[in-house]
Each structure stands twice: as C-alpha cells, then as structure tokens.
Amino acid sequence: MKQYEVNFDGLVGPTHNYAGLSFGNVASLNNANAVSNPKEAAKQGLLKMKALADMGMQQGILAPQERPDIAMLRRLGFTGSDATVLENAAKNAKQVFLACCSASSMWTANAATVSPSPDTADGRVHFTPANLTNKFHRSLEPRVTGNILKATFANEKYFAHHTHLPDNDHFGDEGAANHTRLCTDYGHAGLELFVYGRHAFDASKPAPTRYPARQTLEACQAIARLHGLSDESVVYMQQNPDVIDQGVFHNDVISVGNQNVLFYHEQAFLNTQSSLDEIRQKFGEHPLHFIEVKTSAVSVEDAVKTYLFNTQIITLPDNTMAIIAPTECEENPAVHQYLQELVTLGTPIKEVKYFDVKQSMRNGGGPACLRLRVALTEHELDAVNPYTLMNDDQFKRLNTWVDKHYRDALTENDLRDPQLLMESRAALDELTQLMKLGSVYPFQQD
Numbered sequence: 001m002k003q004y005e006v007n008f009d010g011l012v013g014p015t016h017n018y019a020g021l022s023f024g025n026v027a028s029l030n031n032a033n034a035v036s037n038p039k040e041a042a043k044q045g046l047l048k049m050k051a052l053a054d055m056g057m058q059q060g061i062l063a064p065q066e067r068p069d070i071a072m073l074r075r076l077g078f079t080g081s082d083a084t085v086l087e088n089a090a091k092n093a094k095q096v097f098l099a100c101c102s103a104s105s106m107w108t109a110n111a112a113t114v115s116p117s118p119d120t121a122d123g124r125v126h127f128t129p130a131n132l133t134n135k136f137h138r139s140l141e142p143r144v145t146g147n148i149l150k151a152t153f154a155n156e157k158y159f160a161h162h163t164h165l166p167d168n169d170h171f172g173d174e175g176a177a178n179h180t181r182l183c184t185d186y187g188h189a190g191l192e193l194f195v196y197g198r199h200a201f202d203a204s205k206p207a208p209t210r211y212p213a214r215q216t217l218e219a220c221q222a223i224a225r226l227h228g229l230s231d232e233s234v235v236y237m238q239q240n241p242d243v244i245d246q247g248v249f250h251n252d253v254i255s256v257g258n259q260n261v262l263f264y265h266e267q268a269f270l271n272t273q274s275s276l277d278e279i280r281q282k283f284g285e286h287p288l289h290f291i292e293v294k295t296s297a298v299s300v301e302d303a304v305k306t307y308l309f310n311t312q313i314i315t316l317p318d319n320t321m322a323i324i325a326p327t328e329c330e331e332n333p334a335v336h337q338y339l340q341e342l343v344t345l346g347t348p349i350k351e352v353k354y355f356d357v358k359q360s361m362r363n364g365g366g367p368a369c370l371r372l373r374v375a376l377t378e379h380e381l382d383a384v385n386p387y388t389l390m391n392d393d394q395f396k397r398l399n400t401w402v403d404k405h406y407r408d409a410l411t412e413n414d415l416r417d418p419q420l421l422m423e424s425r426a427a428l429d430e431l432t433q434l435m436k437l438g439s440v441y442p443f444q445q446d
C-alpha cells in the first residue's frame, strides 16, 4: 500500500499581527508593533503549499482560528456588545486584548502531536492538540484546534482524537515542534523523538534560567501513553538549556528530522552522545544519517536568525530529499554556504528550495512552524476530508477568498475596530463552507 507524509499547513488568519507576545522568541519581541500584512502573509503560505503540491507532495490545509477571541474577553469580565467588549478591553487591559487578537494558530507545528498508525497500539493515527500553556495568547488555541482536527480527520475507524493535556505548566506541551519521527518508510513503525525543555516535577534537574522552557518531560510521557507508543519506539531527549536561553524556544528551531535523517546543531541537546546512542540502538540496523552542524560553521545566533533548522526536509516522489528553507537562509553568507555544501555531502538531501515566508518569520515562524506532519497510508488519506487538501481548484478558491476578505495592513489600533471582527467572522464562516468543516468556531455555535 502507498504511504505518504502529508504536510498540513496553517492558513494565516485575517488578524495576523505583530504584538511582541512571545517572551523567549527573539523575532516576536524584535518586531513588536510592526505593521503586518495579513493578505500577503496568507498568500505567502498558500504559495508554499501550492509549490509543495506541484512537487508531487500531498499537501493539506488547516483552518485558522477566530480572533479577536470575544468569548475569552467575556470570560475575563468584559461585557456589553461585541464592540463595547473590544473598546473596553483595548483601553483598560491592552496586553490581554492583544493576546486575544493573535493569529498564532497559523503555526500548526504547534497544533498537535501526531503519531501515525504503524506506531500506535490500536493501529489508528493519534492526535493530541497542544495545550500551549506557556503563553496566554497560545493557550486560547487547543479547543478549537481539536474541533478543526476532528473536522479534517473525521473517521473514527482511522483517526483517534485526544483532549489536550491539563492546562497547567507542569504539562506544558507545544506539539509537533518538539517531536520528530525517524523511520525507514512512512508506513513502517518509526522511532518517535520527544524533546523537552525541563522536568516539571524535579527541580534538581537542569533548566534554562533566562527564557522559559515551554515543554516538559512529563507532558511528552503522557502523550506517548495516550498514543499507545511502546517504550522501544520512543526516545526522550532534553533540549540544551543554554540554547533555550539564546532564543531557541522550540526544538524545531535547532533540529529537524525526516525518515532516516536527523539534522541538528551541535548545541541542540543536553546529553547528545547518550541520546544519539539510544536512537541508533532503537532504530536498528537500517542506515541512519546524523547530520550535525558545528558552531564553527553556523553559530546558534545565525541559526535563530535564519531558521536553518526550521526548514522542512521532505522526501520527493523520486525518493531524494529536499530542504524547504526560508529566504533568510539564502541571504546569510555562512548559512548559505553551509547549505550549498550540505547537498554535496552524500546524504539523502540533494536540493535546497527557498521560500519567502517573511510575514511569518517576523513572528518567529519558519517553513517548519507552518506545517503539521501527518504520515498516512493510502486508505487513511482517502478518509481525510478532501476539501482540506491542496490542489489547483482549492488554491484558486482560497486565493480569491483571501482577496475578498483580508486587509493588506494591520496596526495595533486596527485590532479594536469592530468592523475587523465582522470581516473576520464573515471570512471564517465562508471558509468553513469552502473546506466543509461544519461549525468549528464559537461564533458559529452561540
């Protein structure tokens, strides 16, 4: 049977903006208050999706969330009409208000952790939405993420959906950004690597001191249990606390894997050698490529600036691998030189393709942040909601939809405009029809 890795990219929402909400994420803080362009952001994302589909890849789309989150503002005590809620929240609790406007669901690497069917005890594909507890603006996402995932993967025979982990820092979970799967073929049992930033229940263990570690070991273990993964097919690795303190807020900013390739920076992990030994032992006899980038070739600072590791490594239909990199990597001499060499090293990676995703990069999201990987067999792919898959028709429809509903400039002040709320709801209502999702948003359920 055929098997695929399908990338489900997040569609950028109509309120894409820069509010400096993510302490520990250098780009987010540096671009606070910059003017954003939601229309361009959505189109950059659609172009990347279409380009991958045109390369012969299976490409999916995950719908964005409703923002501003009026339901949350009401839960926090703002009352009156929607316009009054917006006005009072913007005036009296600006930071809370801005958090409730973030279109951060666009980074679907943080939507959920996914375990493909060959890895799980019941032979289904398992999904656990990430609780994203470390940042208030992101903690608004998991419930609607669950609704969207259920509407996208809507067949219980093939797909199992779990509730997100408890909303507490002890179980802080950032989803697939801290999870990589190594395998020989997508349809064969794989080795799931969970990378955590700290131990929640053991303060004696190493942890970063400057910036927060968003993911805990205990969260990773809970997900492995929920998904029915065997101990032999899981490796837990601690992220190096020093790189978290240098702005590596997710593991996918410093390492990425695909099939039998693990591409990582020398400083990415805390106990590198023992973790790699465990991977080698559990992966078995098959060929495995560890591609380690030395600090002397690319500094952690350059890795964070260019998102060298927030690249997608994809297996093309001819079975060679390509790297999907942001144009920032091409513009940085050290990183560009490294990538030019990489394709000549005799690893499965043979090609680099650059994409302009600057609107996302300014908030600390590269090509890999924009996608959730779901390995599927042919039958499972047939069971996916077909309107969530990218093709020529859906590309045209979604571009027309963006042109109709999205603004091309958004400042902090625009976010309090009740007209923007109405535009966004009209856009999302139409989108749920285009993607046949049903009523996934709170405003559709009132």
Ligand SMILES: NCCC[C@H](NC(=O)CCC(=O)O)C(=O)O
Pocket (backbone or CB within 6 Å): 017, 018, 019, 020, 021, 022, 025, 028, 029, 102, 104, 107, 109, 110, 138, 177, 249, 250, 363, 364, 365, 366, 369
């Ligand atoms: N995987 C990439 C996630 C980027 C995301 N940025 C943000 O939420 C920035 C939002 C703002 O600052 O407006 C984060 O840090 O979780």
